[in-house]
Amino acid sequence: MLRKVQGRNDSRDTSPSPKDLADIKQQSELRHPYMDILGVLATKHDKLPLIAPPFLHVVSFRIETIDIDTDTFGTFTGEIPRQGSPLDTAIAKARLGIETTGVKIGLASEGTIAPDPEMPFLTVDREIVVLVDEVKRIIVWESQLSYDVITTSISANATDDLTSFLSKADFPNHHLIVRPNTGTPQPVYKGISDIATLTSALHDCANASPDGLARIETDLRANHCPSRRPVIAAAAERLAGRIATCCPACNTPGWGIVDIILGIPCAWCGSKVPRPQTEIQGCPACRHREYKSLVALGTQADPSECSACNP
Numbered sequence: 001m002l003r004k005v006q007g008r009n010d011s012r013d014t015s016p017s018p019k020d021l022a023d024i025k026q027q028s029e030l031r032h033p034y035m036d037i038l039g040v041l042a043t044k045h046d047k048l049p050l051i052a053p054p055f056l057h058v059v060s061f062r063i064e065t066i067d068i069d070t071d072t073f074g075t076f077t078g079e080i081p082r083q084g085s086p087l088d089t090a091i092a093k094a095r096l097g098i099e100t101t102g103v104k105i106g107l108a109s110e111g112t113i114a115p116d117p118e119m120p121f122l123t124v125d126r127e128i129v130v131l132v133d134e135v136k137r138i139i140v141w142e143s144q145l146s147y148d149v150i151t152t153s154i155s156a157n158a159t160d161d162l163t164s165f166l167s168k169a170d171f172p173n174h175h176l177i178v179r180p181n182t183g184t185p186q187p188v189y190k191g192i193s194d195i196a197t198l199t200s201a202l203h204d205c206a207n208a209s210p211d212g213l214a215r216i217e218t219d220l221r222a223n224h225c226p227s228r229r230p231v232i233a234a235a236a237e238r239l240a241g242r243i244a245t246c247c248p249a250c251n252t253p254g255w256g257i258v259d260i261i262l263g264i265p266c267a268w269c270g271s272k273v274p275r276p277q278t279e280i281q282g283c284p285a286c287r288h289r290e291y292k293s294l295v296a297l298g299t300q301a302d303p304s305e306c307s308a309c310n311p
């Protein structure tokens with residue numbers, strides 16, 4: 001843990017003793033490059049209380065928010081498709097915060113809620129939080145996965161009994177979006193949190209839809225979807241931990257795992273089984289890398305894991 005550099009409180013003697021100088025030097029070496037400076041978080045979805053606290057706590061790095069229309073980078077509702085990967089989008093948002101405010105360090109987050117690629121019957125929420133430092137020319141990011149996000153949808157009309165759907169949707173804790181089920185994309189009602197608004201939106205959207213139905217779905221924006229919020233907070237906490245760790249060679253914040261080498265030799269045939277063997281830690285600014293073995297020397301993989309011995 002880093003400590004704040006304390007000022008000398010003796011005003012009568014202005015010349016520091018050799019011991020003071022040694023202490024000051026040691027403390028300045030401990031001083032984190034982001035201590036007591038400011039970063040800017042681009043969001044309009046109330047993410048500041050999720051992202052700022054771990055940075056303040058771990059390195060006294062202050063984050064303030066700027067209300068930027070991040071929907072221009074793409075929306076969950078699909079009216080504006082996202083350009084590029086989620087990481088690219090998060091970086092672009094952070095850079096817009098920097099350009100808009102002149103603050104040199106920008107942060108942003110981006111979530112993707114989709115079927116899990118390996119288990120498509122499960123919905124996975126992947127939240128990325130990124131930090132862009134224009135002065136040090138670094139980009140550092142971390143992510144967090146969750147299978148606990150609440151997301152559901154149904155096609156219905158205003159007279160249907162929605163009791164069980166609303167319970168599954170955790171309404172009104174989680175807010176809803178209503179749109180016409182087919183045909184015209186308008187009107188769209190977002191952030192619905194009470195029954196009266198829901199009923200009137202259902203009525204309007206069902207009337208506008210050729211099949212007489214409205215589409216109701218979870219509003220996935222971070223300020224309307226409480227089950228996303230702890231996931232964003234966890235990604236921010238990981239990023240704060242990484243930012244707190246500085247490169248042993250150049251002292252740039254953001255030291256951490258950059259790659260994992262797979263390959264444990266099979267005990268029978270010696271061919272490599274794709275299990276983590278070595279962790280590579282690296283710096284976002286310089287080329288310094290450190291290799292840390294994850295298994296004891298001479299570790300062999302069980303032949304049951306080997307595609308050659310157990311095809």
Ligand SMILES: [Zn+2]
Binds near residue numbers: 267306308309
């Ligand atoms: Zn084998």
Ligand SMILES: [Zn+2]
Binds near residue numbers: 249283286287
């Ligand atoms: Zn470095």
